[in-house]
Amino acid sequence: MGILPLMVLLMVMALISVANAQGTVVGFYKQICPSAERLVQLRVQKKFQTDNTIVPALLRMHFHDCFVRGCDASLLIDSTSGNAAEKEAGPNQTVRGYEFIDEIKKVLEAVCPNKVSCTDIIALATRDAVALAGGPRYDVPTGRRDGSVSRVADANSLPDPTDSAIQSSAAFALKGLSVLDLVTLLGAHTVGITHCSFFNDRLYNFQGTGKADPTMNPTLVTKLKNTCPDPATSTSDDDPPVNLDQGTPSVFDDSFFKQIVSRRGILQIDQELFEDSTTTAIVRSYAGSQFGSQPSLNFSQQFAQSMVKMGNLGVLTGTQGTIRKNCRVVKL
Structure with a gap:
């Protein structure tokens, strides 16, 4: 083998080594x-x-x-x-x-x-x-x-929808994800729905008090009660859907953070992000200056970074794992 082909081979091997060290590569x-x-x-x-x-x-x-x-x-x-x-x-x-x-x-x-x-x-x-x-x-x-x-x-x-910010932070930390990653990734709730059964306690019997969660906007409580029946008295098995973002539920934007600053978060885990001192500053920053914070964080940019970080959790590369022909079946 000549010097040039050898150098090319060594360069390719080096690139493969770098890719393997990183786990994945663009x-x-x-x-x-x-x-x-x-x-x-x-x-x-x-x-x-x-x-x-x-x-x-x-x-x-x-x-x-x-x-x-x-x-x-x-x-x-x-x-x-x-x-x-x-x-x-x-x-x-x-x-x-x-x-x-x-x-x-x-x-x-x-x-x-x-x-x-x-x-x-x-x-x-x-x-x-x-x-x-x-x-x-x-x-x-x-x-x-x-x-x-x-x-x-x-x-x-x-993580459970009823977790506190501290519990959620601990769960994320075990995966190598930061508090910033936690708040940012939960920002994905700017699109999508949940169902009444995941937050009914916040409307009717928060922590056994027989009352609504005091951190939820009273107007929102009234609105949601028209959608979600009281499980203690209802005979229906229906579990209606509710938008997680009450502002722009089909658009991926920072509306979710504006909502929870206004105490209009649907899931307890979402509202906790604003109520807890360890995460409220990040929420305010994403929500914008009209909520008492100079916006120093860009939600879209940070979301991309946190998604890439999450996407590299525990990856199998190289000779590890397999390529499934059918995603549902380990072996055909």
Whole structure:
């Protein structure tokens, strides 16, 4: 081997080493499946035209996957007769979008068989959906590989909607995510819905008092009571949906933070961000100067950074993990 080919080989090996050290790298598929990111983007665009709720669906899926065993698409694995998978856990019962990921995977398998991981599809599709809703467009490092373990008990690590800011911060810290990441990532609640059952106690019997949560705007309490029946007296099994952002629920913007400063947060975990001294300054900064803070933080920019950080939690790369042909099945 001549000196020049040897140098080229060494440079390539060095680049591979750097990519492996980082876990993932932007543009991972440029050589092995050049059309991968574009194909994902086109499918997301098509879906968004008929169903813009795919944005919060993908955001929730991405978070619920990464926060358990790391970003390895273990959430997508179906249960078997011998194993109850993550998607059976209570917090994951309302996760949706599995069929859409299946659709994208089918397209990519037809073009680049056994090349693009299910977990990278989630990350790329989420990024593209956020941009379509008005959020930031950011580079997603790729090269993740899929995991082969999915257990219902592992999903117990997911934060609870009734957690305090301190409890949420502790849960995020265990994953290597900061308080800034916590506030920023929960800002994804600027799109999407929840259901009455997740916050009914705030309307009717907060912490056993028989009264509404005093941190919730009284006008909002009255409005929500017209939507959400009192579980203590209602005979209906209905669980109506409620927008998490009462301002601009379909647009990815900073309205969510303005809402919780006005004490119009729906979930306790959201309102706690404003009520707690460790997070209120960040909330005020995102909400803007009209709420008593000079805006020094840009929500869109920080959201992109926090999403990339979260997207690198516990990733499998190189010879780790696998590339699932069917995102729901470990082995065919």
